[in-house]
Amino acid sequence: MIFIRDLKKSFGRRTVVVGLDLQAEPGAVTLLVGENGAGKTTTLRLLAGLGEPDSGIVAIAGHDLRKARSAALAELSFLPQAPRFHPRLTALQVADFYARLRGRPRGTAAQALDQWGLAEFAGMPTGKLSGGLRQRLALAVFTLADAPVLLLDEPGLSLDPAWRERLQQFLTSEARSGRTVLVATHLLGEWEGRADRCLLMSDGKCAAELPPDRLREAFFQRGPLSSDADRPCIAWV
Numbered sequence: 001m002i003f004i005r006d007l008k009k010s011f012g013r014r015t016v017v018v019g020l021d022l023q024a025e026p027g028a029v030t031l032l033v034g035e036n037g038a039g040k041t042t043t044l045r046l047l048a049g050l051g052e053p054d055s056g057i058v059a060i061a062g063h064d065l066r067k068a069r070s071a072a073l074a075e076l077s078f079l080p081q082a083p084r085f086h087p088r089l090t091a092l093q094v095a096d097f098y099a100r101l102r103g104r105p106r107g108t109a110a111q112a113l114d115q116w117g118l119a120e121f122a123g124m125p126t127g128k129l130s131g132g133l134r135q136r137l138a139l140a141v142f143t144l145a146d147a148p149v150l151l152l153d154e155p156g157l158s159l160d161p162a163w164r165e166r167l168q169q170f171l172t173s174e175a176r177s178g179r180t181v182l183v184a185t186h187l188l189g190e191w192e193g194r195a196d197r198c199l200l201m202s203d204g205k206c207a208a209e210l211p212p213d214r215l216r217e218a219f220f221q222r223g224p225l226s227s228d229a230d231r232p233c234i235a236w237v
Helices: 041-049 069-072 090-099 108-115 131-144 160-175 210-223
Strands: 002-011 014-024 028-033 056-060 078-081 148-155 180-184 197-200 205-210
Touching: 002 041, 014 028, 014 041, 014 180, 014 197, 014 205, 028 041, 028 131, 028 160, 041 056, 041 078, 041 148, 041 180, 056 069, 078 131, 090 108, 090 131, 108 131, 131 160, 148 160, 160 180, 197 210, 205 210
Parallel strands: 028 180, 028 197, 078 148, 148 180
Antiparallel strands: 002 014, 002 056, 197 205
C-alpha cells in the first residue's frame, strides 16, 4: 500500500505539492493524472526517496518513509520518466548489475531482457539503443526488483503501441497478484478502461477521483475545483 497524508513540497518560493492526500491499494492499478506542473513527478520522486518532503506522512507497505527509510524503500521499485544508463555498458551488463544489487538469482538478468524483447540486443551498448529499446531496458531493470510496490512515471511515452499494450497487461497482472501499482501518465486515451482507480492532481493536491472508463470525458468536462474536493483521494476503510 501507498499512503500519503498532508504532503507538502516547495522548491524555493515555488510550492509544488500542497497538502496532498493519496492512497493506492494492493491489487489495483491506480493512475495519477493531471496537467503539466500538477505535481505528479514530484510526488513519485518523494515516494521513491529521491527528495525530502517539507512536511507530511509517507508510508510504503506500512513503513514510514521518514522513520524507517531503508525498510520503506526496500518495498518498492521506481521507473522514472527519463531513465539513463552508462552509454558504454551493454544491456546485459546493466541488467546484471541491478540483478546483483537486488540479490536476484544468477540468470535473472537475461530472463528479464528476454521478457521485454531484448535478448538479441543484450550485447549492444546502451548508447546505441533506440529510445524505445532503452525504455524496455528500463522496464527490465524495473522488474528485477520483484517489489510489492511499483511506481512508474510516464512509462509508455517511448514505446510503440504493441509494447504499450504489453506494459498495460504486465501491470494489470502484477496488480492482480497483489502488488500496489501507481502510474503517473497523461495518456488518458490509452489507459481508459484499463485502470482500477484514477486520481486527478491539480495545483499540487489530489483534486478528485475520475471514473476509469471515462477518463478523457471526465478530465476535460471537469470545471473549477470546489472547496469540498480537498481530500477525496483516500479510501477510508
